[in-house]
Amino acid sequence: MYDTTDTIAAIATPLGESGIGVIRISGSHAYAVGDAIFRSPSGKPLAQRRDRSIQHGLVVADDGRPVDEVLMLIMKGPHSYTAEDVLEIQCHGGRKALEEILSLVLAHGARLANPGEFTQRAFVNGRIDLAQAEAVMDVIQAKSRQGLTSAVNQLEGRLSKVIGAMRHELTDFITRLEVTIDYPEEDLEDITVPDVAGAIRKQLASLDEMLEASHDGRIIRDGVMAAIAGTPNAGKSSLLNRLLQEDRAIVTDVPGTTRDVLEEWISLKGVPVCLVDTAGIRETDDTVEKIGVTKAKAYMDKADIILVVIDSSRPLSEEDRAILENTKERNVLIVLNKSDLTPVVAEKDLGQYGHPVLSLSAGTGEGLEALKEQLLSLALSHADTAGSALLTNTRHIELVRQSREALKRALDSIEAGMPVDCAVVDLREAWDLLGSITGDTVHDDMVEEIFSRFCLGK
Numbered sequence: 167m168y169d170t171t172d173t174i175a176a177i178a179t180p181l182g183e184s185g186i187g188v189i190r191i192s193g194s195h196a197y198a199v200g201d202a203i204f205r206s207p208s209g210k211p212l213a214q215r216r217d218r219s220i221q222h223g224l225v226v227a228d229d230g231r232p233v234d235e236v237l238m239l240i241m242k243g244p245h246s247y248t249a250e251d252v253l254e255i256q257c258h259g260g261r262k263a264l265e266e267i268l269s270l271v272l273a274h275g276a277r278l279a280n281p282g283e284f285t286q287r288a289f290v291n292g293r294i295d296l297a298q299a300e301a302v303m304d305v306i307q308a309k310s311r312q313g314l315t316s317a318v319n320q321l322e323g324r325l326s327k328v329i330g331a332m333r334h335e336l337t338d339f340i341t342r343l344e345v346t347i348d349y350p351e352e353d354l355e356d357i358t359v360p361d362v363a364g365a366i367r368k369q370l371a372s373l374d375e376m377l378e379a380s381h382d383g384r385i386i387r388d389g390v391m392a393a394i395a396g397t398p399n400a401g402k403s404s405l406l407n408r409l410l411q412e413d414r415a416i417v418t419d420v421p422g423t424t425r426d427v428l429e430e431w432i433s434l435k436g437v438p439v440c441l442v443d444t445a446g447i448r449e450t451d452d453t454v455e456k457i458g459v460t461k462a463k464a465y466m467d468k469a470d471i472i473l474v475v476i477d478s479s480r481p482l483s484e485e486d487r488a489i490l491e492n493t494k495e496r497n498v499l500i501v502l503n504k505s506d507l508t509p510v511v512a513e514k515d516l517g518q519y520g521h522p523v524l525s526l527s528a529g530t531g532e533g534l535e536a537l538k539e540q541l542l543s544l545a546l547s548h549a550d551t552a553g554s555a556l557l558t559n560t561r562h563i564e565l566v567r568q569s570r571e572a573l574k575r576a577l578d579s580i581e582a583g584m585p586v587d588c589a590v591v592d593l594r595e596a597w598d599l600l601g602s603i604t605g606d607t608v609h610d611d612m613v614e615e616i617f618s619r620f621c622l623g624k
């Protein structure tokens with residue numbers, strides 16, 4: 167069992183040069199540790215100062231040497247991040263100041279916190295549940311507006327509330343079924359069981375909906391990879407530059423200009439998209455270009471979406487056709503580039519591949535908005551995910567999937583007229599599985615595993 171008797175400390179800001187740096191201390195000795203290294207005009211012990219006040223003073227070494235001028239922020243438990251006594255030392259954001267203050271703190275009775283240990287304490291002390299704790303890292307790692315919004319919603323307990331309501335309902339189903347076990351009069355069972363079956367069906371539908379939207383949840387959190395592929399000179403790098411609104415990749419009229427793979431993130435309506443510019447695909451004897459082509463193919467394999475770029479001012483080449491043949495089963499958007507020139511290839515010539523086709527000009531920017539729209543609709547399957555309790559975390563998705571299975575088994579056994587006890591076992595399992603999301607029913611080693619992936623000082 168995790169033990170909270172130690173007072174823990176860590177640097178909470180990046181080690182570099184910044185305006186200020188923060189050292190966080192949490193636990194019953196936080197203020198004693200602070201008093202040992204802090205000198206202020208009033209000299210009043212930190213524990214006697216007002217909750218949520220800030221004191222100005224100096225951190226001094228044991229020999230009286232000044233280490234840094236700081237602000238001490240006092241947040242007394244249980245109304246703090248960890249729900250314990252917290253002291254934050256806000257010093258100058260320099261590596262040396264942070265490191266010296268941390269070692270003084272450690273020398274005076276605190277121990278170095280493990281990654282995620284502050285948040286782990288907030289969980290263990292019951293201030294937040296596990297889904298909320300996991301959201302903390304999602305907030306830190308958010309790459310886009312929508313990713314940030316869904317993480318903050320989860321942090322504020324939106325997902326936990328939905329899961330809690332479902333578990334509450336499951337308890338109700340179980341109680342109602344158990345009544346028919348305890349009092350097995352015919353009429354009681356006839357009324358109750360079909361009623362519960364209907365309610366289970368409803369909950370199954372909600373879980374299905376959550377699972378369906380979770381595809382988008384993952385994308386909003388982690389983003390999609392869109393590979394820009396095609397034959398040399400089609401205008402792939404020009405398209406990348408246009409989407410980025412900067413001259414990122416080299417563009418020339420020499421076929422085979424791009425050799426390496428270029429990855430750049432953009433945000434489309436708050437959804438992160440990783441654009442990958444690749445080398446034009448063709449047979450070549452050039453050693454470097456060959457490696458580029460191999461890399462291009464590897465990225466096409468792992469991309470979520472492939473933008474196959476075609477120069478519409480020239481007849482379709484064998485190589486263009488080969489790329490389209492090889493990507494028939496993939497999530498592809500065919501881009502007919504150079505629409506500002508006289509077209510030789512038209513959208514209807516590409517109907518046989520069964521992919522959406524879009525004409526645009528990377529040169530002039532015409533058709534770019536339509537491309538962004540298309541890209542977004544290929545990436546997301548739901549139009550609107552705002553406002554829902556979105557599943558974004560693979561652990562949560564897997565638990566919802568498993569609890570859906572258990573619920574389905576319960577329903578099947580009821581419908582097959584099996585003894586009600588069987589359904590109760592499955593409903594209990596569904597209840598347990600959902601409880602692992604919020605951490606009500608979860609193994610300690612699972613909790614350790616989750617927090618170990620956090621960053622230091624969080």
Ligand SMILES: Nc1nc2c(c(=O)[nH]1)N(C=O)[C@@H](CNc1ccc(C(=O)N[C@@H](CCC(=O)O)C(=O)O)cc1)CN2
Nearest residue numbers: 178188190239241244245246247248249254284293624
């Ligand atoms: N300086 C500083 N900034 C920070 C944090 C921090 O710990 N320190 N946070 C984290 O790293 C985030 C803020 N998160 C926090 C969450 C809860 C409480 C807290 O004291 N909660 C109490 C009181 C609630 C209230 O008064 O509103 C509670 O829930 O009981 C503090 C910070 C972001 N900014």
Ligand SMILES: Nc1nc2c(ncn2[C@@H]2O[C@H](COP(=O)(O)OP(=O)(O)OP(=O)(O)O)[C@@H](O)[C@H]2O)c(=O)[nH]1
Nearest residue numbers: 398399400401402403404422423424446504528529
């Ligand atoms: N007229 C016109 N020219 C374009 C357009 N897009 C790209 N080009 C030109 O086509 C040539 C090739 O463009 P790139 O973007 O380098 O093509 P690429 O597909 O990256 O080529 P590789 O890196 O060699 O595979 C350059 O001369 C561009 O200026 C367009 O929309 N219209």
Ligand SMILES: [Mg+2]
Nearest residue numbers: 402403423424
């Ligand atoms: Mg290129």
